[in-house]
Amino acid sequence: MNKAELVEAIAEKAGIQKKMAQHVLDATVAVIRETLQAGERVKVNGLGIFYVKQYQARAAINPNNGLRVMVPARKVVRCQIAKDLNREVNGGKK
Numbered sequence: 476m477n478k479a480e481l482v483e484a485i486a487e488k489a490g491i492q493k494k495m496a497q498h499v500l501d502a503t504v505a506v507i508r509e510t511l512q513a514g515e516r517v518k519v520n521g522l523g524i525f526y527v528k529q530y531q532a533r534a535a536i537n538p539n540n541g542l543r544v545m546v547p548a549r550k551v552v553r554c555q556i557a558k559d560l561n562r563e564v565n566g567g568k569k
Contacts, residue, residue, distance in 0.1 A: 485499065521557055525552065
């Protein structure tokens with residue numbers, strides 16, 4: 476499902492116009508982005524938890540030439556999927 480299909484599904488499910496659904500989706504994504512950029516987590520019941528994980532700088536070995544290189548510190552967005560959603564996707568299995 477792409478963004479246009481998601482907007483259409485939201486509009487149909489909520490009984491609103493597609494343009495309004497587009498605004499709601501854009502606002503939701505913007506709030507999630509801003510919250511993650513501030514270093515906070517976003518919990519959406521029934522969907523999951525979005526959070527930022529900080530990785531420290533580390534030494535690694537380049538597999539092509541065997542030389543040691545420094546991998547810089549970085550932040551990565553992660554998502555922990557809700558257990559109920561995972562269970563539903565797997566047909567009720569744990």
